[in-house]
Amino acid sequence: MHRFIFKRLLMMIPIVIGVSFLIFVIIDMIPGDPGSNLLGAGARQEDIDMLNEELGYNLPLMQRYGKYMYDAIFRLDLGKSYATKKPVITEIGNRLPVSLRVAFNAILFSLVFGVPLGVLSAVKQNTVFDRVPTGLALLLAAQPAFLIGLVLMLIFSLWLGWFPANGIASWKSYVMPMIALGLPYGGRQLRFTRSSMLETIRQDYVRTARAKGATERMVIWKHAMKNALLPVITVAGNSFGILIGGAIATETLFGLPGLGSFIVSGIKQKDVPVVTGGIIVFAVVFSFVILAVDLSYAFVDPRIKAKYSGRGR
Amino acid sequence: MNQVSVDAAAPVIVFRKESRWKEVWRRLKKDRLAMFGLAVISTMIILALLADFIVSYEAALKMNLRLKLAPPSAVHWFGCDGYGRDLFARCLHGARVSLTVGFATSIATLIVGSLLGAMVGYIGGKLDDIVMRALDIFSAIPSTLFAMAVVAAMGSGIVNICIAISLTNIPGFVRIVRSSVLNIAEQEYIEASRAGGTSTLRILLKHVLPNSVGTLIVQTTANVASMILTAATLSFLGLGINPPQPEWGALVSEGKEFLRTAPHLILFPGVMICVASFSMSVLGDGLRDALDPRLRT
Numbered sequence: 001m002h003r004f005i006f007k008r009l010l011m012m013i014p015i016v017i018g019v020s021f022l023i024f025v026i027i028d029m030i031p032g033d034p035g036s037n038l039l040g041a042g043a044r045q046e047d048i049d050m051l052n053e054e055l056g057y058n059l060p061l062m063q064r065y066g067k068y069m070y071d072a073i074f075r076l077d078l079g080k081s082y083a084t085k086k087p088v089i090t091e092i093g094n095r096l097p098v099s100l101r102v103a104f105n106a107i108l109f110s111l112v113f114g115v116p117l118g119v120l121s122a123v124k125q126n127t128v129f130d131r132v133p134t135g136l137a138l139l140l141a142a143q144p145a146f147l148i149g150l151v152l153m154l155i156f157s158l159w160l161g162w163f164p165a166n167g168i169a170s171w172k173s174y175v176m177p178m179i180a181l182g183l184p185y186g187g188r189q190l191r192f193t194r195s196s197m198l199e200t201i202r203q204d205y206v207r208t209a210r211a212k213g214a215t216e217r218m219v220i221w222k223h224a225m226k227n228a229l230l231p232v233i234t235v236a237g238n239s240f241g242i243l244i245g246g247a248i249a250t251e252t253l254f255g256l257p258g259l260g261s262f263i264v265s266g267i268k269q270k271d272v273p274v275v276t277g278g279i280i281v282f283a284v285v286f287s288f289v290i291l292a293v294d295l296s297y298a299f300v301d302p303r304i305k306a307k308y309s310g311r312g313r
Numbered sequence: 314m315n316q317v318s319v320d321a322a323a324p325v326i327v328f329r330k331e332s333r334w335k336e337v338w339r340r341l342k343k344d345r346l347a348m349f350g351l352a353v354i355s356t357m358i359i360l361a362l363l364a365d366f367i368v369s370y371e372a373a374l375k376m377n378l379r380l381k382l383a384p385p386s387a388v389h390w391f392g393c394d395g396y397g398r399d400l401f402a403r404c405l406h407g408a409r410v411s412l413t414v415g416f417a418t419s420i421a422t423l424i425v426g427s428l429l430g431a432m433v434g435y436i437g438g439k440l441d442d443i444v445m446r447a448l449d450i451f452s453a454i455p456s457t458l459f460a461m462a463v464v465a466a467m468g469s470g471i472v473n474i475c476i477a478i479s480l481t482n483i484p485g486f487v488r489i490v491r492s493s494v495l496n497i498a499e500q501e502y503i504e505a506s507r508a509g510g511t512s513t514l515r516i517l518l519k520h521v522l523p524n525s526v527g528t529l530i531v532q533t534t535a536n537v538a539s540m541i542l543t544a545a546t547l548s549f550l551g552l553g554i555n556p557p558q559p560e561w562g563a564l565v566s567e568g569k570e571f572l573r574t575a576p577h578l579i580l581f582p583g584v585m586i587c588v589a590s591f592s593m594s595v596l597g598d599g600l601r602d603a604l605d606p607r608l609r610t
Contacts, residue, residue, distance in 0.1 A: 018450035027467035031547055107446075138598075142591035144542045144562075146549050147583045158573045243455030249546050263458055264550055267465050275462065283453040 001298070004308040005291070012287045017069070019283045024065050033057060034082040035272055055082055057272075068276065078280075079273030081266075088277040092259060096281060098168065099258035103247050105178040107236065110186030115232065122228075123220060124126045125198065133190060140154045140187030145246035149180035149253045166255040175261025177250045185243055192235045193228065200228040230300055237293030240286060339427035340603040349598020350592035357589060361408040382575040391581040395571055398557075400564075404581055407559035414475055415541040421479040422486050423533045427485070430490025431525075432518050433555055435498055445491075448484040456481035460543065461552045463580065469555050478543050482536060489532055493525040527604040534597035538590040545586050561586045 035052035036043060052058050056067070071077040078088040117137075121130040156176060157165035163172050200206065201224050209223045210216075248260030255261075259278055266274030298305040315430035341347055360367070383389055391400035435443045451459070462476035497503065498521065506516055522529075545562030547553045554560045561582045568578030 014359070014446070015450055015453050018447075019453050022450060023454070023462065026462045030462075031468070117342050138595060139587075141592060142538065142542075142587055142594055144545050144549070144586060144590075145581070146546060147565065150565065150572065150579050154572055154576055154579075241452070241455055242503065244455040245543070245546065248455070248457050249549055252550060260458075264461065267458075267461050267552070270465075279454055279458055279462075282455050282458070286453055286455070 001305070001309050004016060005295070008291050008294070010127050012284065015287060016280055017155050018282060020069065020072075020276055020280050021065060024061070024068070024272070025277050027267075027270065027272050027275050028061050030267075032270060034270055034272070038082060057082075064272075068273070072277075072280075078277035081274050082271045083266075083269050083274075087272045088205050091274075092277060092281050093261065095257055095259045096261050096285075098256055098257065099251065100285070101174060101258055102177050102251065102256065102258060103240070105174055105179035105245055106185060106243060106247070107240075109178050109182035110189050111236065113182075114186035114189030115229075117199050118190040118232075119220065119225065119228075121190070122194045122201065123195035130194075133196065137187040137190040140183045142187075143184050144249070145184055146249040146253050148183055149176065149250050151175045152180055153253070168256055170238065171256070173256070177247075177254050177256060180253075181246050182245065184246065185239065188239060189232065189236065196231045197224065197228040198210045200224045203227075225301060230297060233293055233296055233300070237289055240289045244282060244286070314450065337600075337603045341599055344599040344602065346595045347603075348375055350596035351589060351593075352582075353592040354596065357408060357592075358412060360405060361412050364405045364409055366516075368399070368402040368405060370406055372399050372404075374398065374557055375407045380469060382571055382578075384575070385577060392575070392577045394564075394567060394578055400578065400581055403559035403586055406563070407561050407564055407582065408585065408589075410554055410558065410560040411541055411544060411562070411586070413471060414415065414478065414544040415537045415589070417475045418478045418482065418540045418544075419533050419536040421475065422482045422536060423529060425479070425578060426483045426486030427490045427522060427525075427529055430487040431494050431522055433487070433489035433493030435513065435517055435521055444487070448487060451481070456535055457543065457546055457550075460547055461550065464547065464552045466569045469553060474544060474547065474553055478547070481543075484531065486536070489528060490525060493528045494521050497521050497524050524576075531597055531601040531604065534593060534600055538593035538597065541586065541590050541593070 032089060033048070033052055034048075034057055035048035039048055049058070056064060059067075068079060071079065076089065078092070080087050081091065087211075114137075117133040121133045124130050152163075153165050156162045163176050167173060182253055192279065201220070203224075206219060206224050207252075209219045214223070244260070247258070248264060249254075251258040251261040252264060259281065263275055263278040265271075266278060298308055337392055341351075351403060364370075375398060377393070377397035380389070380393040381395060383393040383397070385392040389399050389401060391404060394400055394403065395575040408465075414459045429444065434524065459483050460474075463480060464473055467473040467476065506520055513517075544560070545565070548560050548562035549566045551566065553563055556563065564582035565579050565586070568575070568582065571578050
């Protein structure tokens with residue numbers, strides 16, 4: 001088990017190096033240089049050159065990348081934002097918790113309504129308890145998060161005034177982003193739970209459980225549920241990337257000071273350290289989520305635990 | 314010798330395919346929700362193609378400050394935006410952009426993804442390792458951010474948006490095709506074909522890919538739905554098409570400035586996005602059931 005975790009952690013290193021290099025190259029291709037972006041159209045060429053030199057932007061791409069990685073690895077320094085001159089790592093430290101709170105609230109919310117409704121619609125297949133949730137889930141999964149966010153904003157902040165439309169003042173600010181992001185995600189969750197559950201309740205061991213006289217509730221929630229949840233966990237983890245995409249639009253919409261909106265403004269200003277640092281952090285978080293998903297299998301399914309602990313891996 | 318056997322086999326393959334697609338269509342026709350999706354998306358495509366005959370592109374760009382934020386009326390069915398531009402014309406011409414991006418990216422992903430996926434899955438070994446590790450790097454970057462960075466680097470415009478969105482979707486597609494190919498490659502008829510001396514490329518194109526065609530179709534249909542959403546999100550964030558060209562996500566983004574006074578500005582393009590994406594996903598579900606009735610749940 002420990003070996004498996006250690007190996008997976010080691011595998012993150014080449015991924016982080018690859019991600020940072022790729023982003024470095026792409027951001028470098030954005031037309032213009034940070035000096036003229038920051039000083040605006042009327043600036044003198046000498047001032048622009050001086051600022052670029054100060055930012056270290058005058059060096060060739062590979063040298064800049066080498067220096068960036070050296071600082072990142074040995075000094076835990078992700079550079080300073082070109083625009084604000086603040087260290088990127090502190091900015092990320094302030095903003096990452098906001099993004100994670102939004103993302104995990106949304107996942108929790110989506111699981112809370114997606115999984116039980118998915119089980120219900122599988123158990124009551126082809127009745128009204130199946131059709132209504134499934135139809136709703138289909139409709140929700142087809143919505144972009146920013147659109148649900150806008151509708152919520154219109155109803156609950158502009159018309160009713162229950163929740164703030166902008167910024168983070170209290171827990172209330174997290175409610176609408178959570179729902180906007182959680183609803184489409186939960187629609188997906190519901191559909192996967194339903195199909196996974198339908199497959200499971202047709203298995204022989206479920207019939208055996210019924211045959212030996214277990215109550216229907218025991219059969220569904222103990223025997224079938226445990227097995228049906230495995231694919232649901234996988235989907236929840238793997239679509240974390242989709243969730244992050246929605247989270248970026250939601251953060252921007254609700255004016256939350258999260259990592260997503262930070263990177264978006266960085267891309268628009270060609271702020272290389274901001275974009276590279278931010279995306280590396282997202283990539284690491286994503287890798288940890290996938291690892292957590294894989295590990296959670298081991299808790300749910302002893303067969304997989306045996307496989308992880310085996311010498312073969 | 315080889316030539317003869319191929320010629321002899323050809324008519325049999327054609328016959329089998331025809332009956333299979335007829336069968337699929339027959340099953341699909343029974344699925345009312347899928348047929349609804351097909352009807353809606355076809356109507357949208359036709360309207361988008363005929364957009365110039367319904368309202369001219371100039372109407373979508375013509376500003377008229379007297380009509381600023383006008384509510385829906387008999388003349389301006391969807392009302393007018395903050396510059397007094399006719400929203401119906403903008404939604405209709407926006408459909409061209411949004412649907413083009415949705416379908417073009419899905420088809421590009423289909424072509425590149427299935428060729429690459431089939432190749433790495435079938436050849437395996439070092440090539441498989443290298444490509445899959447490279448794809449791990451791509452998929453570790455949140456796709457919306459990656460697409461935004463690519464659009465920023467290459468400049469906005471429909472073609473660049475299509476390239477950016479396709480790039481973010483190819484890794485997932487390669488994985489799906491690869492696992493489907495790995496499955497097929499173990500079958501006995503592939504082994505028989507290889508034993509008969511057929512080249513790898515030929516096996517790939519003649520046997521492996523045609524047999525994963527169901528997976529490809531279902532995945533591509535579902536992709537159209539999600540790419541319409543991705544494109545809308547990109548332009549909502551302000552990195553998409555060049556204004557004043559209309560696009561659904563950009564229309565919502567423009568409309569959000571007037572959320573309180575003129576909610577119809579986000580309502581109409583928003584409904585367009587949802588309806589298009591919903592229709593494609595129910596069509597995808599229907600196709601999946603029709604192609605493989607065993608999976609029907």
